[in-house]
Amino acid sequence: MRALVIDDSRAMRRIVGSILEDFGYEVRPAGDGREALDVLEEGYLPDLACVDWNMPVMDGLQFVSAVRSNPAYRSVALMMVTTESETSQIVRALAAGAHEYMIKPFTADAMRDKLALLGLLPQEVSL
Amino acid sequence: MTLTATSFDWVRQLVHKESAIVLQPGKEYLVEARLLPMAQQRGLTGVSELVESVRNRPDAATTRRIVEALTTNETSWFRDGDPFTALTGTVLPSLVAGRRPEERLNIWSAACSSGQEPYTIAMLVSDALPDAARRVSITATDLSREMVERTRAGRFSQLEVNRGLPASMLVRHFTRAGNEWEISPTLRRMVTTTECNLAAPLPRMGPFDVVYLRNVLIYFDMATKQGILRRVRQLMRPDGWLFLGAAETTLGVDDNWERVVLGRGSAYRPRKGN
Amino acid sequence: MSDLLSSPAQQPITEMLDAATVQSIADDVWTSLVGDGEVLVPLPVPAPEVTVSAWVQITGRWCGAVVVTCDEATAVALTECLLRARPPAVIEQEDVDDALGELANVLGGNVKSLLPELSSLGLPQTGPIPPASRPEDLCRVDAQWRGQSLTITVQGATPAPHTERNEVPQ
Structure with a gap:
């Protein structure tokens, strides 16, 4: 399983990345939406992208829209991982094409639950 | 320290x-x-x-x-998804087909904790049945008064709604109340709450079509397990369905149940002739 | 930038949230982000002389910032906690700024959700001097973490221009 972790905070990239690695993922970090699109364009196709919302250069919502408008990336599950927590914002992200939405702060258990919802929790992991 | x-x-x-x-x-x-x-x-x-x-x-x-x-920090929504998949995939359709339209379906969440289980059921049945609010009644009980009150309030913290609740359900069935999330009044009205000690004689309730009794039996000795299963069966309809926790079974505890495989999980039904 | 900041008639923050709400947001952030069993104790201790701050700006019907302030050693300890699963060999200043900034960001986003809709959140900033605040538009939590002072403020923006005298810590 491969995941792209997109956040402008390196601490958050490490936190999300290490949780996913504990669930058996290979993780590629990216500091904003543009950088993440570059990773996709060079041919790295992850099973999952965890995307922050507020980032410089290209924000998470723009990234989600860009990915969903390209049929080549249809297999990538998109999960917003953000501190934006109003109902209207969650609705916007889902409408743009996000499959799931995690509100910061969150625990490793919450990440496991979300992966299970997306059908992306490797079977051998059951803590 | x-x-x-x-x-x-x-x-x-x-x-x-x-x-x-x-x-x-x-x-x-x-x-x-x-x-x-x-x-x-x-x-x-x-x-x-x-x-x-x-x-x-x-x-x-x-x-x-x-x-x-x-x-656990927080109880998950859709905890161990199988009993919920089975509810909408098999149990509800079979009950709806077997009952008259005016008959109420009674579901019991027997160790409801802070309310995630009864409200998960409420969300699922309201998505599956157009007249769920009128047709289905959910009884949520717990030993702890604090847990019963939390369930009744139907309010959950940010950390709690992060635990396995699909985002699409969060925005459809909850509204923000300060820094918490509150279940919709329609769903809350489907759930009746009361204190109940499963290890003692049970109050007058039911009869139930479906019972969720998960992660309770593991904490009791054999005699108490048998007593709980007997009392629960007395409150169930003969064609009802019982869901236990993933690590629990009636096998070797109480012979009056028949195990039915449903998808990746299983349910138990009162054995006929008892 | 200053045009976006508050008009004098802005509804004070204390009419929209109280210190207990900010504390409960911080409690969630501490247990999940800083570490299981880590608590921000809501009892003030004397503030250190030299502090660092991280903040995010909120722009909308209410304009202001959410600011986290502590001393340098506490900021480093918080960074170590955040990065506990995969600690870098050496924690650099950039790591500390980033981690404290992310704390402010997560607190800020949750505070924003309690304000009138359509507010927006800026990117985190860090520095020795936080934006100036006004006592009449301020919600403040004076707390301690591992015995050291840590302050969270939700503060309305001051009317621009930003002047030198604002930079003297109160």
């Missing part, structure tokens, strides 16, 4: 036995932080006093709360 080495060791062994989770030495602070509220609630001065009281007078309910406090 009031936690003694003996108390810590007892808690470690308990948690390991019940959940297979290992609390490493050095996690004393965690035990202290998680159990102190429970100790204080019982008017005890510290966690060691709590442990001493349970060791001197074994008590399955308190033991269960201790394990829960140390093994």
Whole structure:
């Protein structure tokens, strides 16, 4: 399983990345939406992208829209991982094409639950 | 730090036995932080006093709360998804087909904790049946008054709604109330709450078409397990469905149940002729 | 930038949230982000002389910032906690700024959700001197973490221009 972790905070990239690695993922970090699109364009196709919302250069919502408008990336599950927590914002992200939405702060258990919802929790992991 | 080495060791062994989770030495602070509220609630001065009281007078309910406090932060929505997949995939369609339209379907969440299970059921049935609010009644019970009150309030913290609740359901069925999320009034009206001790004679309720009795039996001895299963069966319709926790079974405990495989999980039905 | 900041008639923050709400947001952030069993104790201790701050700006019907302030050693300890699963060999200043900034960001986003809709959140900033605040538009939590002072403020923006005298810590 491969995941792209997109956040402008390196601490958050490490936190999300290490949780996913504990669930058996290979993780590629990216500091904003543009950088993440570059990773996709060079041919790295992850099973999952965890995307922050507020980032410089290209924000998470723009990234989600860009990915969903390209049929080549249809297999990538998109999960917003953000501190934006109003109902209207969650609705916007889902409408743009996000499959799931995690509100910061969150625990490793919450990440496991979300992966299970997306059908992306490797079977051998059951803590 | 009031936690003694003996108390810590007892808690470690308990948690390991019940959940297979290992609390490493050095996690004393965690035990202290998680159990102190429970100790204080019982008017005890510290966690060691709590442990001493349970060791001197074994008590399955308190033991269960201790394990829960140390093994989960928050109860998940759709916890162990299979019993919920089975509800919408098999159980509801078969009940709807077998009952007259004016007959109510009664579902019992028998250890409802802070309310995630009964409201998960409410969300699922309201998505599956157009007239769910009129047709389905959910009874949510718990031993703890605090848990019953939390369920009745139907309010959940940010951390709680992060635990396995699909985002699409969050925005459809909850509204923000300060920094918490509140279940919609329609769903809350489907759920009736009351205190109930499963290990004692049960109040007049039911008869139930579906019972969720998950992660309760594991904490009791054989005789109590048998008593609980007998009393639950008396409150069920003959063609009802019982869901237990993933690590629980009626096999070898009570022969009056028939195990039915549903998808990746299983349910239990009262055996005919009893 | 200053045009976006508050008009004098802005509804004070204390009419929209109280210190207990900010504390409960911080409680969730501490247990999940800083570490299981880590608590921000809501008892003030004397503030250190030299502090660092991280903040995010909120722009909308209410304009202001959410600011986290502590001393340098506490900021480093918080960074170590955040990065506990995969600690870098050496924690650099950039790591500390980033981690404290992310704490402010997560607190800020949750505070924003309690304000009138359509507010927006800026990117985190860090520095020795936080934006100036006004006592009449301020919600403040004076707390301690591991015995050291840590302050969270939700503060309305001051009318621009930003002047030198604002930079003297109060």
